[in-house]
Amino acid sequence: MALLQISEPDQISEPHHRNIAIGIDLGTTNSLVATVKSGIATVLKDYNQNELTPSVVHYASNKITVGHEALQFRTTDPKNTMISAKRFMGLDVDLTSKNPVKVSSDILSHLKQIAIDSLGETPIGAVITVPAYFDDNQRQATKQAAEIAGLNVLRLLNEPTAAAIAYGLENTESGTFLVYDLGGGTFDVSILSLNKGVFEVLAVNGDTHLGGDDFDKLIYDFIINKIGVSPISDIEEATLMIASRNIKEALSMEESSKVNCKLNNTLYSLEITQNDFWDLSKSLLNKTLMLVKKALRDAKLTINDINQIILVGGSTRMTNLRRLLHDCFHKPPLTSLNPDTVVALGAAIQADNLAGNRNDELLLLDVTPLSLGLETMGGLAQKIIPRNSTIPVTRAQDFTTYKDGQTAMTIHILQGERELVDDCRSLAKFSLKGIPPMTAGVAKIRVTFQIDADGLLSVSAVEQNTGVMSSIEVKPSFGLTPEQITSMLNESIKYAKDDINTRLFNEAKIDAISLVEAIEQALQTDHELLTNNEEQQILLLIRQIKTQIEGINPKPLLEDNAQSPRTILKQLSIRLNEVTSGFASKRMNKAIKAGLSGKKIEEI
Ligand code: ADP
Ligand code: MG
Numbered sequence: 001m002a003l004l005q006i007s008e009p010d011q012i013s014e015p016h017h018r019n020i021a022i023g024i025d026l027g028t029t030n031s032l033v034a035t036v037k038s039g040i041a042t043v044l045k046d047y048n049q050n051e052l053t054p055s056v057v058h059y060a061s062n063k064i065t066v067g068h069e070a071l072q073f074r075t076t077d078p079k080n081t082m083i084s085a086k087r088f089m090g091l092d093v094d095l096t097s098k099n100p101v102k103v104s105s106d107i108l109s110h111l112k113q114i115a116i117d118s119l120g121e122t123p124i125g126a127v128i129t130v131p132a133y134f135d136d137n138q139r140q141a142t143k144q145a146a147e148i149a150g151l152n153v154l155r156l157l158n159e160p161t162a163a164a165i166a167y168g169l170e171n172t173e174s175g176t177f178l179v180y181d182l183g184g185g186t187f188d189v190s191i192l193s194l195n196k197g198v199f200e201v202l203a204v205n206g207d208t209h210l211g212g213d214d215f216d217k218l219i220y221d222f223i224i225n226k227i228g229v230s231p232i233s234d235i236e237e238a239t240l241m242i243a244s245r246n247i248k249e250a251l252s253m254e255e256s257s258k259v260n261c262k263l264n265n266t267l268y269s270l271e272i273t274q275n276d277f278w279d280l281s282k283s284l285l286n287k288t289l290m291l292v293k294k295a296l297r298d299a300k301l302t303i304n305d306i307n308q309i310i311l312v313g314g315s316t317r318m319t320n321l322r323r324l325l326h327d328c329f330h331k332p333p334l335t336s337l338n339p340d341t342v343v344a345l346g347a348a349i350q351a352d353n354l355a356g357n358r359n360d361e362l363l364l365l366d367v368t369p370l371s372l373g374l375e376t377m378g379g380l381a382q383k384i385i386p387r388n389s390t391i392p393v394t395r396a397q398d399f400t401t402y403k404d405g406q407t408a409m410t411i412h413i414l415q416g417e418r419e420l421v422d423d424c425r426s427l428a429k430f431s432l433k434g435i436p437p438m439t440a441g442v443a444k445i446r447v448t449f450q451i452d453a454d455g456l457l458s459v460s461a462v463e464q465n466t467g468v469m470s471s472i473e474v475k476p477s478f479g480l481t482p483e484q485i486t487s488m489l490n491e492s493i494k495y496a497k498d499d500i501n502t503r504l505f506n507e508a509k510i511d512a513i514s515l516v517e518a519i520e521q522a523l524q525t526d527h528e529l530l531t532n533n534e535e536q537q538i539l540l541l542i543r544q545i546k547t548q549i550e551g552i553n554p555k556p557l558l559e560d561n562a563q564s565p566r567t568i569l570k571q572l573s574i575r576l577n578e579v580t581s582g583f584a585s586k587r588m589n590k591a592i593k594a595g596l597s598g599k600k601i602e603e604i
Pocket of ligand 1: 026028029030031182183184185186211212213245248249250252312313314315316317318339340
């Protein structure tokens with residue numbers, strides 16, 4: 001998802017009072033809360049001086065435990081210990097007491113309490129970070145979790161943007177930055193470009209199942225292999241897994257590390273060096289580089305175009321990873337900020353900004369990754385908000401009824417770049433009912449799409465003559481991964497020509513159908529104005545048009561040439577228009593005569 005930075009009108013703040021606001025990095029593995037104190041972004045510590053809160057919640061019958069204290073239950077009571085809830089945000093899971101929104105809200109409540117204890121007052125609001133690829137539903141779920149936790153959400157902010165803010169990169173003239181985020185279980189790469197104070201995300205890529213845990217597993221397998229003994233119980237397995245993680249983390253500081261583990265009642269001791277770890281991890285690290293290169297390709301950039309590499313996520317402390325990135329980009333990555341805290345710090349700066357404590361600062365806004373629109377006649381997708389629109393954004397378009405006396409209308413909301421409804425992602429449907437019966441084309445239905453600053457979509461439809469209205473907040477049923485977004489974009493490019501031809505055909509078809517329907521109706525009332533010959537000619541053309549429409553399969557591959565079904569259909573419609581032009585003027589004369597005889601035109 002791309003980002004833009006725009007300036008916001010000056011906000012007035014009182015000289016001596018600061019509104020305290022917090023930034024929260026709600027992570028898959030670890031979460032943090034930070035604030036700006038005396039102008040400096042600072043992570044808030046819990047009563048044990050911990051900066052990181054493991055994103056783990058244990059549910060006992062009468063007690064909820066969050067964070068470090070919940071960690072022990074992963075081995076003793078795994079069934080009631082919820083980990084990695086973020087992975088499931090926005091998915092339709094059954095609403096038990098331990099659904100991802102509830103788990104996240106319990107983590108957020110805990111972080112809020114850390115903030116209150118540390119600051120001595122309740123913050124006025126919070127900025128919460130989300131992955132750049134989170135869709136409406138995942139953002140909606142995050143916001144909901146925050147509201148349940150009693151937090152006033154100032155804004156949801158993309159994680160890579162937060163990292164860039166923490167490094168103060170918006171203060172540089174211009175540049176292209178790569179944000180490499182390797183957390184506990186996920187990998188995200190984003191490419192940001194900065195130009196005259198405006199940030200834009202050029203590309204995102206990643207792997208939702210690649211992170212620090214996989215490196216732990218490499219060491220775990222290495223140990224079992226070396227000593228030739230496997231854990232015999234779940235507890236032994238979990239203990240060895242934790243030991244493996246400790247070794248991995250130690251190897252970021254030391255040349256080698258020793259593991260002592262008790263397996264099957266025997267004590268084993270083993271030394272692991274940075275070189276051992278390098279050999280083990282090479283292929284996983286290269287896999288992340290492949291994804292980095294993919295993102296560069298998507299952004300149409302090369303390694304030399306990147307001015308800075310920003311490291312995010314605890315796993316980027318691994319020395320082997322830093323070395324690999326240094327070699328690959330021919331320059332060292334930025335490491336002056338702590339990679340576990342950089343996102344929370346950026347969120348705190350943004351929160352401080354939104355709380356009105358700075359009046360010279362810039363605000364960051366996002367853009368939509370995929371177009372949003374609705375279904376129109378003939379199974380066509382009409383785009384309302386094009387992809388890459390800066391948010392918040394409101395766009396409206398007017399539609400009308402297709403049939404006489406139509407009293408209801410279904411609004412089918414779509415996401416994607418393709419021309420046909422079937423090729424787009426269906427987000428939601430709602431209906432506008434109670435439209436008073438009117439002639440086709442008279443009703444004026446204004447459909448408004450609105451995406452707020454957090455990327456949440458709401459759609460409303462109002463019949464302008466009567467004020468009848470209906471609206472919906474969009475909660476799509478499944479989240480999209482970065483791969484899905486990329487593949488939807490790729491398909492739209494691949495099928496662009498077919499899509500346009502199909503759209504043109506469908507439009508020609510809709511025009512032809514409404515022309516035919518209008519003429520058939522006129523024939524019913526006024527066929528006596530025509531000679532038999534004229535009437536036969538019209539009926540023949542109508543039959544030809546109908547045959548032409550019926551003979552086409554619903555998704556034809558159409559070349560647009562003289563023989564194409566669209567061209568034939570268009571020519572038939574033009575012919576029908578010509579042949580009936582005399583008929584139309586005769587009907588007009590009849591109407592005028594009736595008018596002169598004392599009737600109103602509308603009554604005819
Ligand atoms: P998330 O964004 O998924 O919540 P974090 O950014 O907190 O995750 O990263 C957690 C991961 O970072 C874990 O896999 C942890 O083992 C790893 N990690 C933390 N410190 C180090 C270190 N010193 N060396 C290597 N990996 C580390
Ligand atoms: Mg993270």
